[in-house]
Amino acid sequence: MMVDAIKMQGTDEQWERFGKRVENFEITGTYAQTELGHGTFLRGLETRADYDRTTQEFVLNTPSLSAYKWWPGGLGHSCNYCLLVAQLYIDNEPMGVQMFFVQLRDEETHMPLPGIDIGEIGHKMGFYGTNNGFLGFKNVRIPRTNMMMRNAKVQSDGTFVKSPASVLTYFTMVMMRCMIAADNALLLASAATIATRYSAVRRQSPINPNEPEPQIIDHVTQQMKLFPEIATAVAHQLATNSLWSMYYETYGDIERGSYTRLPELHNLACSLKALCTADANAGAERLRLACGGHGYLTSSNLHIIVASAAAACTYEGENTVLLLQVGRFLMKSWRAASEGKPLTPTARYLAAPAQGKGFGKWTGDLANIVSAIQYAAANKVRLAFESMAQRLKQGQTQEEAANNTGLELTQAAELHGRSFIAATFLAHVTGPAAAERSAAFNRVLQNLLELYLVHTAQRHLSAILQCINLSDSDLRTLQTRIETALRKLRPDAVSIVDGFDFHDRTLSSTLGSYAGNVYESLFALAKQSPLNQQPVPKSFQTILKPFLKSNL
Numbered sequence: 001m002m003v004d005a006i007k008m009q010g011t012d013e014q015w016e017r018f019g020k021r022v023e024n025f026e027i028t029g030t031y032a033q034t035e036l037g038h039g040t041f042l043r044g045l046e047t048r049a050d051y052d053r054t055t056q057e058f059v060l061n062t063p064s065l066s067a068y069k070w071w072p073g074g075l076g077h078s079c080n081y082c083l084l085v086a087q088l089y090i091d092n093e094p095m096g097v098q099m100f101f102v103q104l105r106d107e108e109t110h111m112p113l114p115g116i117d118i119g120e121i122g123h124k125m126g127f128y129g130t131n132n133g134f135l136g137f138k139n140v141r142i143p144r145t146n147m148m149m150r151n152a153k154v155q156s157d158g159t160f161v162k163s164p165a166s167v168l169t170y171f172t173m174v175m176m177r178c179m180i181a182a183d184n185a186l187l188l189a190s191a192a193t194i195a196t197r198y199s200a201v202r203r204q205s206p207i208n209p210n211e212p213e214p215q216i217i218d219h220v221t222q223q224m225k226l227f228p229e230i231a232t233a234v235a236h237q238l239a240t241n242s243l244w245s246m247y248y249e250t251y252g253d254i255e256r257g258s259y260t261r262l263p264e265l266h267n268l269a270c271s272l273k274a275l276c277t278a279d280a281n282a283g284a285e286r287l288r289l290a291c292g293g294h295g296y297l298t299s300s301n302l303h304i305i306v307a308s309a310a311a312a313c314t315y316e317g318e319n320t321v322l323l324l325q326v327g328r329f330l331m332k333s334w335r336a337a338s339e340g341k342p343l344t345p346t347a348r349y350l351a352a353p354a355q356g357k358g359f360g361k362w363t364g365d366l367a368n369i370v371s372a373i374q375y376a377a378a379n380k381v382r383l384a385f386e387s388m389a390q391r392l393k394q395g396q397t398q399e400e401a402a403n404n405t406g407l408e409l410t411q412a413a414e415l416h417g418r419s420f421i422a423a424t425f426l427a428h429v430t431g432p433a434a435a436e437r438s439a440a441f442n443r444v445l446q447n448l449l450e451l452y453l454v455h456t457a458q459r460h461l462s463a464i465l466q467c468i469n470l471s472d473s474d475l476r477t478l479q480t481r482i483e484t485a486l487r488k489l490r491p492d493a494v495s496i497v498d499g500f501d502f503h504d505r506t507l508s509s510t511l512g513s514y515a516g517n518v519y520e521s522l523f524a525l526a527k528q529s530p531l532n533q534q535p536v537p538k539s540f541q542t543i544l545k546p547f548l549k550s551n552l
Contacts, residue, residue, distance in 0.1 A: 001031045002083045005172040008251075009099050009148035018101045022081070027107065029081040030072040031172070032135055037066025039314075040321040042097050042170065047086040047137070049100055049147075053158040056144040058100060060086065062117075062136040071315070075133025076120030080105035082135070088147075088154070095160050097169055099148040104135070115140040126307025165259040167266060174266050176316045177273035178240070178247050184280035184312050185236035186500075191280075191305045192229045193497040194512030195287035198294070199226060200494050201518045217493060223486040225290040229283040230489075230496055231452040234445075236276050238428050239421040243272050264344040267329040270322040271417035278319055280309035291511055294518075299525050301509040320410060327384065327409025328402070330416055334385045346420055353378035359468050364477060366430070369453045370422045372464055377415035379467040384408035415463060422456060425449055444492050451485035454478055 006019035022029045038044040046067030049058040062068055069075070072082065084102045088095040104116050112118050117136035124132065147154055151163035163169060199217035206213050216222045246268065250261040288295040288302040295302050313319050333347040337354030359375045362368065387408055391401035402409070429449045434442055457464060458478055464470070489496075504513050510521035531537065 001172065001176055002029045004175055005031055005083050005099065006101070006148065008171055008175070009150055009169075010101075011148075011150050014101070014145070014148065014150075018081075027081050028074065028079045029083065030074045030079045030133075031085075032069045032072045032075065032082040032102075033085040034069065034071045034315075035066065036068045036070040036134070037064075040318045042085070042173075045085060045087055045097060047084065048089055049084075049086040049098065050089045050092070051144070051154055051158055052141075053156070055141070056156050057141045058088075058144065058147065060084070060100070060102065060115075060137040060140040060142065062138070067136075068117075069133075069135035070121060071132050072135070073127075073130045073132055075104075075118065075135055076131035077133070078131055079133075080107055080110060083148075088160075090154065090158050090160055095154075096152075096166070098152060099169075099172075100142060101146045101148070102140070102142055113140070124311075126304060126311055164257070165262060167262050168254070168259070170266070171254075171262075173316065174269045175247065177269040177322075178243050180312050180316055181236070181243060181269070181272040181276040182240040184276040184309055185233055185240050187305050187309050187312075188229060188236065188276075188280040188283050189233035189497070189500045190502055190507055191284040191287040191302060192226065192233055193500055193502055194300065194302060194305075194507055194509045195290045195295075196226050196230065196493050196497045197513070197516060198291050198511040198518060201516050202292075217490065220483065220486060222290060223490060223493075224482075225286055227451055227486055227489050227493065228455045229287055230493065231448045231455070232279055232283060233500070234448050235421050235425045235452050236272075236279065239272060239424045240276065242424050243268055261344075263329065264346055267326050268346055268420065270317065271326045271413060271420065273317060274319040274322045274326075275414065275417045275421070277309060277312040281306070281313050284309050294511055294522065297510070297522070299510040299522065301507060301512075304508075323410040323413040324402075324406060326413035326416060327406075330381045330412055331385055331388060331409075334381050347416075349374040349419060349423075350378050350381060353382065362468055362470055362474060364474065364481075366426055366449060366453055369457050370419070370426050372468055373415065373422050373453075373456065373460065374419040376460060376463040376467060377412065377419045380408065380412035380415050380463060384412045411463070415460065418456060418460065422453055425452060444489075444496065447485055447488045447492075448496070451482065451489065454481045454485065458482065 003019060003023050006015055006022065010019060021027050033042070033045070035045055035047065038046065046063055047069065048061045048063060050061070051057075052059055069082075069084075072079075075082065081101065081103050084100045085097055086100060088098040103113060104118060105112055115138045117138070118133060120131045120133050144154060144156065151165075151168045153161040155161065196217065199222055200215050202216045203213040204216050205219070207218065217226065246261070246265050250265045253259070253261055284302065284306045288300070288306055291300060291302065294300060298304075330347070330350075333343055333350055334354055337343055337347070337350040340355070343351055353375060359372065362372065384405055387405045388401050391404055392398065396404065426449065429442070429445045437445075461475075498514070507513070510525060511518055513521060526532065
């Protein structure tokens with residue numbers, strides 16, 4: 001993250017001075033943004049960088065306990081430099097958040113430099129190998145040229161030159177959210193691989209009393225635990241691929257001095273980061289439970305996947321806060337749509353509903369389901385917009401109205417993201433690329449798409465029924481279609497997760513190896529336990545035997 005941030009925020013000269021040293025591992029660094037008292041709300045960061053024009057230096061200070069940097073990865077013991085995110089002050093006037101390249105430790109001795117208070121924050125639920133740290137400053141001086149100045153600048157006389165687009169300061173966060181969304185699609189896929197392979201080995205509970213115990217993957221209830229997560233992992237990978245394409249197109253635009261796509265990219269990154277991490281977190285836990293008691297063993301590695309996804313729901317932007325940001329974008333988009341103004345590509349589905357056009361008829365085909373999800377999302381946006389307008393009319397401030405409409409804003413934002421994922425999945429499966437794939441591959445993708453869309457429609461049925469008429473027969477048909485999709489996917493399930501192409505060393509799971517030797521792996525690992533190296537543990541003689549022989 002630090003390397004990419006210097007590339008995007010630093011000048012070419014700064015890249016030569018700082019970036020290449022980090023990239024070549026001549027020094028170790030981290031991105032220091034989050035504070036003990038502030039995270040997602042970047043404008044609330046407290047760490048100060050005051051410009052001293054007499055020496056042409058920035059003076060760094062941590063004005064309060066809550067201003068301590070908290071969480072940067074590797075900061076605790078590994079890093080000797082950081083890219084610091086701090087509030088810039090010139091003549092005690094705030095100039096907004098900027099980035100500064102700061103040395104923290106001596107390169108030879110690794111001792112903290114004067115004025116640097118640094119350490120590790122303690123045990124966490126996961127990420128045990130990362131020494132997340134805290135960092136405080138007391139009158140630490142750095143040269144003026146250590147501020148990243150590709151966009152905003154501070155001249156030697158203290159003149160501040162604003163960035164051409166304020167969101168450029170946060171562009172590193174946009175990149176990280178793209179990365180997190182994509183990574184969590186892979187986390188969900190890895191959990192699905194483990195649980196599906198285990199379910200193909202495990203046999204239990206006869207379906208037919210005259211036949212042997214079946215693989216548990218043959219139970220429809222087990223399929224419902226596994227297959228929607230597989231389909232979701234595929235949908236998320238396709239959606240995040242589209243997100244990355246938009247990112248690189250926008251980055252190219254920025255290089256050419258155009259910033260028009262930035263707001264849309266920012267909001268799509270927020271949306272997919274929130275949804276992909278939330279779905280990975282909930283989905284990985286469902287998949288752990290699908291492995292029964294063996295899923296509780298650390299050797300399953302599912303606990304690491306669950307903990308990693310859980311952490312991603314809050315780092316680099318807490319999910320609810322990100323959805324609220326998307327909600328604000330949707331309010332602006334709805335207003336523009338109502339006035340007949342142009343919309344960004346990801347919000348164009350709002351145009352027709354905003355002009356009063358109805359949904360039409362529910363047919364239940366795949367394109368119709370995507371349209372229904374989009375229409376339900378548009379309706380949620382409309383309801384949130386009307387609630388905001390009513391509260392403003394009652395005399396509430398913009399901030400009060402936004403807070404009081406928060407539930408509706410997050411609901412609209414979630415469905416907005418779901419509609420993008422659904423539309424992207426549909427376009428990939430039924431679009432021109434289908435002609436380049438084999439019929440067998442297209443059949444599998446079609447089954448995954450069917451399950452994903454029908455399952456998504458069922459999950460958000462209340463939002464759909466708010467604005468679209470479905471009969472009892474339509475609702476029964478949705479349930480039947482899910483059961484049919486599960487049955488169609490059963491023969492291909494193991495091959496699909498094999499197609500995710502995770503190496504056994506990557507999964508590191510006794511339950512999910514490619515060879516399928518689950519019980520052998522579990523037993524071999526149990527035999528290696530330190531508690532099994534002696535037939536009688538020391539505790540028997542020192543604790544258990546005296547207790548059993550006592551008169552208690």
